[in-house]
Amino acid sequence: MSPREERRAITAGRGRKIRWTLGLLRPYRARIFFMALAVIISTASALAPPYLAGRAIDAGIEADNLTALNVTVALFVIAIAANAVTSWLQTWLVGWIGIRVLQDLREQVFKHVQRMSIGFFNRNRPGTLISRMTNDIEALNQLISEGIVTLFANMLTLVGVVAIMLLLDWRLALVTFAVLPLLLVTSLVFRRYSAGAFRETRERIAEITAHLQETLSGVRVVRAFAQEERHITKMTELNEANRRANMTTVYLNASYFPATELLTAIGTAAILLFGGWQVIEGNIMVGVVISFIGYLQLFFDPIQQLSQLYATYQQGMAALDKIFTLLDTEAEIVDSPEAIDPPPLEGRITFDQVSFSYEDGGPWATRDLSLEVSPGETIALVGSTGAGKSTLAKLITRFHDPQQGRILIDGRPLSDYRQRSLRGQMGIVPQEGFLFSGSIAENIAFGRPEASIEDIAAAADAVGATPFIERLSDGLETEVGERGVQLSSGQRQLVAFARVILAEPRILILDEATSAVDTRTEKVIERALDEVLEGRTAVVIAHRLSTIRRADRIVVLDQGRIIESGSHDELLAAGGRYASLYGSWTSAVS
Ligand SMILES: Nc1ncnc2c1ncn2[C@@H]1O[C@H](COP(=O)(O)OP(=O)(O)OP(=O)(O)O)[C@@H](O)[C@H]1O
Ligand SMILES: [Mg+2]
Structure with missing residues (x-):
């Protein structure tokens, strides 16, 4: 196969995998529809409060208009209440669907493994198969249920925030976006390192599961030959490798979040300086600056979450590959369509x-x-x-x-x-x-x-x-x-x-x-x-x-x-x- 053909084959494989994954969600499409609705309403209602806070100041307090203040604050409370209800609905539905998809997935993989010919079990260690049916399935499920919602909700928030910012005051918006390149670089660096780190942790945990399984099944032999120490040493090594892999992710997470917090603070400072100057000059109203500070958080949060999501995506895709390889393994011995149920055998x-x-x-x-x-x-x-x-x-x-x-x-x-x-x-x-x-x-x-x-x-x-x-x-x-x-x-x-x-x-x-x-x-x-x-x-x-x-x-x-x-x-x-x-x-x- 030429490199080009190979690439095409992989892309085609990916398409098939994604179709299969979406197929897992098909039985729950009605609930998914309501979940999407909940996500849209909760996102929209989360976008309203910063704007309303600004309006309360400009149209209410600054304008000495008590009615406008009351109405705006009432809308503010309604938006928050709507957000609370739809967020609850969204979390509940994501959980509901996620648990069922996990159940279906496990059943599907288990059924498939049950259909395999005996030769398959000679070639695959039980520990590895157990790992497929536990760790990998959970990683994939995480991607399907939470991942898709996180992606959808955050993209929506991001688009909404950018649009509102531009409408409110495009100059202030541009000042805010100036921090974006820094944030993107931080996120890309994080993404790059975390992908490898997460793959590493998954491989290490699979090795631990396999070693555990083997030690437990062979415990009598281990004991009889007094080889406990060797098995402990092996476990210590695997555990140590696992710790190291996990520490990398801890280190990455520990650095990423403060870094983005810092960038948020820089963004806030820029808005206060530039926006404040514009207010003093009489070009914009103070409520707009307040709204912007609110939107800044809403602008940075999704970017953070999307970077996090990339790790979930990596882990989920790695798990999907492994599960797919398993599901793609055909039983060597399959009944032909013409195969019959024998009458009582004579026994020759x-x-x-x-x-x-x-x-x-x-x-x-x-x-x-x-x-x-x-x-x-x-x-x-x-x-x-x-x-x-x-x-x-x-x-x-x-x-x-x-x-x-x-x-x-x-x-x-x-x-x-x-x-x-x-x-x-x-x-x-x-x-x-x-x-x-x-x-x-x-x-x-x-x-x-x-x-x-x-x-x-x-x-x-x-x-x-x-x-x-x-x-x-x-x-x-x-x-x-x-x-x-x-x-x-x-x-x-x-x-x-x-x-x-x-x-x-x-x-x-x-x-x-x-x-x-x-x-x-x-x-x-x-x-x-x-x-x-x-x-x-x-x-x-x-x-x-x-x-x-x-x-x-x-x-x-x-x-x-x-x-x-x-x-x-x-x-x-x-x-x-x-x-x-x-x-x-x-x-x-x-
Ligand atoms: N699961 C397996 N995978 C690979 N090779 C195997 C497997 N099982 C048996 N063999 C090989 O096939 C050969 C025949 O093994 P088999 O188990 O049929 O012997 P046996 O006559 O039943 O011996 P025993 O009296 O010890 O039970 C051996 O050389 C063995 O190494
Ligand atoms: Mg025998």
């Missing part, structure tokens, strides 16, 4: 020369793999660590799409089915079981929230989880996770198992689902499995011989390839990898 799984790598161009995790699992068959996947067993399981559930080859279920490619309804007929007990905060019953019913408590209890019973659940204070209703009891790994596996049993999948995938439970519990589970697996296809990844031997067929993986496959006896007789694995098992047991 076919791998046709499948090669898969987690990263394009990276090492193959699955290589040229062909495999056929018949309906109702149970196969056991065996192989050393990193052989590609879990990968195979993730491919069946279409967490990832292979780069080469095809995977078919009941003779149709996975892509023929809608992902969600396909997975709805598959049950997975993953290697790392996860429990959500909530009761044990809710966790078991995760895939079938409408299940009755009897069904839930039956599922728990089938996997032999009842004894441990009964020992908990509230049985099935015991809260687990963040605010409840902590379960052991084996207990978590049992809950995950019960969850799958309850969902009654047509295809069952167990990734070392029983590796953390004792042998007796495993026996219970195996008996339950015999029942559950009746008529269903199952892929079982296990390290325990007893589990493996029950399978109809054993498939041995090595570096992503199938190196052996057959029944226990066949493989033993063949004297290959499985036979040697078996040898080490039996010697370990004896």
